[in-house]
Amino acid sequence: MIKKRILFGFLGVFALYLLYLLYIFVLSPKTNLQSVYLIPKDAVFVIESEKPVESWKKVSESNAWHHLQKNGYFAALTENIQKVDTIFNDRRRLFEFFDGRSLFISIHMVSKKDYGIFYVLDLKRIAKLKLLKTYLNTLLNEGYVLSKRNYHDHEILEIYDRKSKETMHLAFIKNQLVASYTHSLVEASIDQYQEPTLGRNLNFIEINQKVGYEDLFRLYLQYDYLDDYYKRFSNEPADWMDRVSENFEFSGFSFDLDKNSTITANGFTNISFANENYLEALQKSGTAKRSIPKIAPKRTALYISYGFDSFSEFYRNFELVQEASSSEEYESYKEGIEKVEKFLKIDVKENFVDWIGDEIALLQIQSDISKGKNDLALVLKTTDADEAKSNLDFVLKQIKKKTPVKFKAVSYKNHEINFLSIKGFFKILLGNRFKEFDKPYFTQIEDYVLFSNNPNTLKTIISNYVAKETLATSEDFIAFDKKFQEESSLFVYSNIPVLYDNMYSLADRATKTQLRKNKDFIICFPQVGFQLTPDENLFESTMVVNYQDVDEVKTNAQFKTIQVVNKVASTETEITDAIFILKPIYPTDLNAKSFLKRYSNGTTRFEVDLKDGLKNGRYEEYYANGEKKITGRFRKDAQVGTWRYYNRDGELLHKKRF
Secondary structure, three states: OHHHHHHHHHHHHHHHHHHHHHHHHHHOOOOOOOHHHHOOOOEEEEEEEOOHHHHHHHHHOOHHHHHHOOOHHHHHHOHHHHHHHHHHHHOHHHHHHHOOOOEEEEEEEEEOOEEEEEEEEEOHHHHHOOHHHHHHHHHOOOOEEEEEEEEOOEEEEEEEEOOOOEEEEEEEEOOEEEEEOOHHHHHHHHHHOOOOOHHHOHHHHHHHHHOOOOOOEEEEEEHHHHHHHHOOOOOOOOHHHHHHHHHEEEEEEEEEEOOOOOEEEEEEEEEOOOOOHHHHHHHOOOOEEOOHHHOOEOOEEEEEEEEOOOHHHHHHHHHHHHHHHOHHHHHHHHHHHHHHHHHHOOOHHHHOHHHEEEEEEEEEEOOOOOOOOOEEEEEEEEOOHHHHHHHHHHHHHHHHHHOOOOOOOEEEOOEEEEEOOOOOHHHHHHOHHHOOOOOOEEEEEOOEEEEEOOHHHHHHHHHHHHOOOEHHHOHHHHHHHOOOOOEEOEEEEEEHHHHHHHHHHHOOHHHHHHHHHHHHHHOOOOEEEEEEEEEOOEEEEEEEEEOOOHHHHHHOOOOOOOOOOOOOOOOHHHOOHHHHOOOOOOOOOOOOOEEEEEOOOOOEEEEEEEEOOEEEEEEEEEOOOOOEEEEEEEEOOEEEEEEEEEOOOOOEEEEEEO
């Protein structure tokens, strides 16, 4: 009888517990809180996943992740994530129970040079089980200490790691579990959950509703705080970063990772119409197919393409947007245009705007002519090549009439290079993005007009075009470009190894040391692309990051560093006529009267007279000690007369008549 009573009593308690569970999971009223409401308002990045365990497993097992973990700097950046990964691996079964529940991870700047990571996990109805908090003790071994404290009527659990001497802070807020190694982020979450900021931001909501849920995870960028994050890595001011922070509101991407570790992100971006005239005009002006790769060198470091239904339509929208947003700015713009038109007696719309087609682009290239320079070119696709040439010839004629500039066109591989001496013209016409092109040289290739401050940049592009070494002939670029829509408003492509070489050549000694140390972890992503396409009042956004084994990157002709082999000078016993075969020169000023090059000690290496960018007149070459080495003369870039070669003591050793 006693045993029966005990059994019935046990069954009664068990039944009550089942009824309790039934109430908790089925019958209790839903008072769930959205995870995003708990994210502190100053998040720079927010990562969201519906299947966090499955997603993390895929990322952490990828070749790209394993390669990057070998880099100390990247490992330090992901240290907090690695701590969570360690706990995850120790208690995998428990965490797999939580898979299928929404997880948010956000990154916040907590000081000028340090950031914190914040986690929010939606526990749904199991958050109502009081046993859940108690069960945390079973997760911890003797290496951890659990303590509790109250903050604004919420209990914060603190898990202290004896080994690392760091503390993970956790709190249960309704159905959500929040956690961070930075206590201030957990406290900020508690402070704002009843009056959320980020989760109720209309710009964020707009992006959040458009981003898909079918892929690996989603990433959101809040541009207001992106410049603060950038300052963690550099104390130098960056105008481009300030413009990004001011001109964009949010981006949201749905990420996927394929078996080759190529990262593909599709999403949307909204812009700040209060600040950005250029993007607003782009958003209203349609799209275009990209065709400038036909003439862009294969080893282009950066290709930024702007596409529209027509440039005339974009230009009209650009003017309307400027007029509507800032009458003062618009009046300044109009005054600049009118000043140029009145002085040169030209019509900017007729002589420039009307012949520009549906794409313009900026190219940063790697030049084997002007090593160590930032080789930039502006490319304008034309509606009609002959019309473009006719109008540019007219403008050049007017410049010669109205200014003292006397410049004769230079021919290079059957392409004419001219000089457009209108100071600040492209800044006036196209805005600050193009202010770099001040009194540029220009040439024409097929249906494209190219401008650059350095004529050697144009020569490099011409040489690559003639040799058929362009992006359009690159199998790597063609395959990568197919991952994007054919038409876009803005398209950015970067060949990272070539961009690395360009950055390295311009860097100071300390930066070069850091770049060398981290080279393999930079160039392992050889191609990166980004695209914006109008979608109602937003931009549909796509980003692709291509991972490749670093050894394969180094052997690929499009990506590998070009090694410069220095010729060994002939000894005095081997002197032949070959001593007078000189390297070509590439003056950056085609109006200059002479060209001079120096040794590292400052003494003259050689000097030659010039006319219209060509060698014309005396040529003198010297040894590093200042003694004369070679003398001769040029006429229209050809050697003429008697050339002489001397030894270091001034003794004549060889001569030749041309």
